[in-house]
Amino acid sequence: MTLDTSPLRPLGRTRLYEDLVERLGEFVVRTNLRVGERFPPERELASRLEVSRSSLRQALAVLENQGFIEVRHGGGVFLRRSRGFGGVLHKLVERRARLPEVLEARELLEVRLAELAATRRTDEDLASMRAALVAMEAEIASAGLGMDGDAAFHHAVHRAGDNKVLEHVIDGLAEAIHETRLESLSEPNRPRNSLVAHRRILDAIEAQQVAQAADAMRAHLRQVADVALLRWEPSVEDPPLP
Amino acid sequence: MTLDTSPLRPLGRTRLYEDLVERLGEFVVRTNLRVGERFPPERELASRLEVSRSSLRQALAVLENQGFIEVRHGGGVFLRRSRGFGGVLHKLVERRARLPEVLEARELLEVRLAELAATRRTDEDLASMRAALVAMEAEIASAGLGMDGDAAFHHAVHRAGDNKVLEHVIDGLAEAIHETRLESLSEPNRPRNSLVAHRRILDAIEAQQVAQAADAMRAHLRQVADVALLRWEPSVEDPPLP
DNA sequence: CGCGCAAAATTGGACTACCCACTAACCCAT
DNA sequence: ATGGGTTAGTGGGTAGTCCAATTTTGCGCG
Known part of the structure; x- marks a missing residue:
């Protein structure tokens, strides 16, 4: 059965949290979210993007680390800067x-x-x-x-x-x-x-x-x-x- | 109403995945892990650091995004560069x-x-x-x-x-x-x-x-x-x- | 003996369900 | 109004389960 004619995956591998980073960037512009404003709750965001909360949280960790968002325990997720959101x-x-x-x-x-x-x-x-x-x-x-x-x-x-x-x-x-x-x-x-x-x-x-x-x-x-x-x-x- | 121009207190918060990033840096030096070598499996690493795998994966996502590690599906987690590991x-x-x-x-x-x-x-x-x-x-x-x-x-x-x-x-x-x-x-x-x-x-x-x-x-x-x-x-x- | 290849073990990827901790909004008594 | 306590909402974190890619094992055949 092995028709493995696709052994090459040097690039373009799927890392869900990376996609999410970009999709969240799209979300920001699509919903016209301004700096300082709050994202929807994680649970809602996860369901809207059709991913699990854990995957979303990986993306949020990256974005927070990158300084694009601020996550306040009990408070919500806030947009800090939008410039070059998905662009490291x-x-x-x-x-x-x-x-x-x-x-x-x-x-x-x-x-x-x-x-x-x-x-x-x-x-x-x-x-x-x-x-x-x-x-x-x-x-x-x-x-x-x-x-x-x-x-x-x-x-x-x-x-x-x-x-x-x-x-x-x-x-x-x-x-x-x-x-x-x-x-x-x-x-x-x-x-x-x-x-x-x-x-x-x-x-x-x-x-x-x-x-x-x-x-x-x-x-x-x-x-x-x-x-x-x-x-x-x-x-x-x-x-x-x- | 009071202007909320100073809602930010970046100090004092504890973010587990951030601690993990540092602790993983310590792990690298403690075990003398060299560039190119492999980390222990996620499950083992999580249990050694006494955290859940999900939390560990947040830290790994950040480190991968930062370019310090490479994560290969089914292969393992590898060290890419060690200089300034925990130091963002x-x-x-x-x-x-x-x-x-x-x-x-x-x-x-x-x-x-x-x-x-x-x-x-x-x-x-x-x-x-x-x-x-x-x-x-x-x-x-x-x-x-x-x-x-x-x-x-x-x-x-x-x-x-x-x-x-x-x-x-x-x-x-x-x-x-x-x-x-x-x-x-x-x-x-x-x-x-x-x-x-x-x-x-x-x-x-x-x-x-x-x-x-x-x-x-x-x-x-x-x-x-x-x-x-x-x-x-x-x-x-x-x-x-x- | 060694080579090839498929099964099995290993390992990361992702999801679900659940509970805890912190915030903020609300309501009520003062 | 004001102060304080209650409560719903929201992020923080964990455990368990299954899937997918990779690596290792081991068997059979030449």
């Missing part, structure tokens, strides 16, 4: 047309972190950065792309910058950045160039040259950005959206 | 000792957004900003703090900046910013000063004076920051953590 950073970022925005944000954050690192770096931070570059060099020597070392280096810089909030924010962009890094390092000769650029950043941070660190980081990122934009911009289409 | 921005931000970092991040983002707004603003954006200031003025005239107008103005600037990614990131700081805004505007005479500062920002954006917009925004934020830091820094303690 993930979704936002995976649209190629948005790449320039990602790169813009990354530059802003990383350059500042580099400046901070130049001011605040400890010897331990420097050791981490050096270790990352050593690892990167080893990867490249064995024909690798040095992506792990690359990531480790930037991570070390972030830690040296000593601002948990900025660090966390940039983590949010990590996935998208990872993609651009892959694109960039796949370019011929790019790994070695990248290594040199990283060394320049490290030197500036070590010498506590703030402006120089910022410039070095900016230059490095723009080099990456050029490649990424060149490769991606031609393929502009991205139909309206499902 | 919310938690990070609500520790007062971290206020300087929040303000630092906010300034970085808002100043850039102001620059971008000065370049990219449309007439529609300008209209939104003006409307926000009118609302703010009206609020203040009726002895209010003008917080809604304040928020609306910044929101309009963000939209004018036209970078969805930066916009989203700053939204993540929205809560913390909201708190600083409250602290600041409670200061005597602050609302009117704030209104003037906002007008200066608007003028610069309208005239498309990039540097001037940046300066005006920076000055405004530092005025807010001064108040917030003065009021909050004395109360430094924040015991280790549960």
Whole structure:
């Protein structure tokens, strides 16, 4: 009996609570629910959406965690903000047309972190950065792309910058950045160039040259950005959206 | 009737799934779970943590949505990344000792957004900003703090900046910013000063004076920051953590 | 012995029913 | 009006059950 011609499900898997997040977003606009107003009770909402309360509560947990709703015990579920309800950073970022925005944000954050690192770096931070570059060099020597070392280096810089909030924010962009890094390092000769650029950043941070660190980081990122934009911009289409 | 402009008390609530998120983070380090490895089955995990499976699944939904874990139907729950597992921005931000970092991040983002707004603003954006200031003025005239107008103005600037990614990131700081805004505007005479500062920002954006917009925004934020830091820094303690 | 494949065990997905805790609305006595 | 207690409504959480996808087991055959 096995006609299993559908073994592939890399994407498009059904996670009910994820659908619910979107459907709740639709609910907000359909019922014209305003910020501050209350949703129907969970039980009613669940029955209207034709799901169980437990599934609904998974979706509500996500939305609450995301800051879109506020759930008051005994009080009800309230809309906090409606802007981009179903749209998390993930979704936002995976649209190629948005790449320039990602790169813009990354530059802003990383350059500042580099400046901070130049001011605040400890010897331990420097050791981490050096270790990352050593690892990167080893990867490249064995024909690798040095992506792990690359990531480790930037991570070390972030830690040296000593601002948990900025660090966390940039983590949010990590996935998208990872993609651009892959694109960039796949370019011929790019790994070695990248290594040199990283060394320049490290030197500036070590010498506590703030402006120089910022410039070095900016230059490095723009080099990456050029490649990424060149490769991606031609393929502009991205139909309206499902 | 009494205006319900302060119905929010984000402190003191206990949300089991939030605790679970943290406890799962502890579990990861305690059992030395590595990225890519599998968690115990939901049923076992639930019994070990002494919670119901439904509650656990709320936590898992949040963690999956956050990208920390991957849940495969029939396969198990796998660790995707461990860095900052239990540390969502919310938690990070609500520790007062971290206020300087929040303000630092906010300034970085808002100043850039102001620059971008000065370049990219449309007439529609300008209209939104003006409307926000009118609302703010009206609020203040009726002895209010003008917080809604304040928020609306910044929101309009963000939209004018036209970078969805930066916009989203700053939204993540929205809560913390909201708190600083409250602290600041409670200061005597602050609302009117704030209104003037906002007008200066608007003028610069309208005239498309990039540097001037940046300066005006920076000055405004530092005025807010001064108040917030003065009021909050004395109360430094924040015991280790549960 | 080893390979293939189907049955069985494992594990996540989802639902139902139930009870508890907190809120807010209401009503009544003052 | 005002204060306080009652009560219906609403979220918080649990246990049990069944379904669906995956992984493991083990048997039969070459």
